[in-house]
């Protein structure tokens with residue numbers, strides 16, 4: 001249903017973002033994808049219908065979004081979900097007791113929570129490594145490894161993993177060779193899964209770098225207006241797609257047609273928004289880089305970022321996320337976050353408006369403090385989701401607030 005459109009070969013990103021899934025409606029000529037609220041579809045005879053029978057298993061507005069997302073990520077298939085975590089959950093359904101997942105050690109807290117609190121109880125093992133060095137991944141690979149779960153850049157430390165280098169690991173190729181059942185078409189484990197929420201497909205296309213599955217919290221940049229919670233999976237392999245599509249329907253964490261419609265509308269400006277997020281974040285990161293009240297400024301677009309060269313190679317922009325570490329106390333960090341006028345203190349990221357988060361007391365409360373500190377996620381770390389307001393106003397807001405600390 002979400003099979004990629006041939007136009008992908010002819011059109012560039014911004015054109016695909018606007019047109020794929022928004023072809024003029026055959027019945028009415030409507031330029032905008034109709035919002036199909038129907039839960040069920042008329043069948044001429046049992047099983048004889050126009051491709052839709054019940055909206056949990058498939059809905060025309062959702063199908064349009066799924067097709068659009070697949071094309072933007074350069075994948076063959078897309079699946080949309082009611083949240084990013086529902087998409088992540090669907091991928092985890094591929095696992096069985098005894099399987100092992102190797103994951104980046106500073107993942108989004110909610111991903112870590114679903115791993116440890118929802119899936120470990122079924123006998124699935126999760127191993128966390130510093131994925132900035134792919135040797136750490138290589139060392140953990142064994143015949144039980146079914147998934148390598150990566151976030152790049154990570155949330156909130158903005159550390160990168162070299163995706164191409166991971167995909168080229170000899171050990172992964174060997175394991176796939178061994179697992180590949182040449183007669184039956186089975187999933188060729190281990191799969192490389194990349195959470196591409198931070199970059200959006202505009203700045204990074206993991207499938208082109210050798211990843212097998214991309215997941216998104218479309219709640220963030222893809223929808224971009226902080227008014228829809230959603231998620232997505234995009235991939236190329238048909239066998240894996242069929243399995244995931246089965247789970248999408250069997251479990252039923254599907255988005256409403258209206259949420260799909262809004263997300264499609266948001267995507268039309270994704271290219272423009274990402275350009276502006278990137279411009280603003282670069283300007284703010286450069287301003288912050290010299291501030292004496294900060295211990296650290298993490299932004300892949302800064303030349304001082306330890307993986308700046310990799311960022312230039314694997315991404316086409318650096319995104320809108322910055323994390324900073326105040327030289328002060330937990331209380332100073334909270335005071336700073338609550339004193340800003342334009343950056344709203346809030347969960348989430350990727351909307352047109354700027355947000356600030358304090359991971360230690362917000363997104364990462366489910367990560368034990370000891371582990372947080374070990375990976376560099378200190379009590380004074382703050383995460384900025386730089387919006388698309390005027391960068392000068394944002395800088396003035398930060399400047400005036402830092403003066404008070």
Ligand SMILES: Cc1ncc(COP(=O)(O)O)c(C=O)c1O
Pocket residue numbers: 083084085086108110111151155195197198216217218219229230231348
């Ligand atoms: C990188 C990343 N992945 C996944 C999620 C989960 O997405 P959702 O909140 O849409 O369930 C988030 C949410 O903040 C995130 O930042």
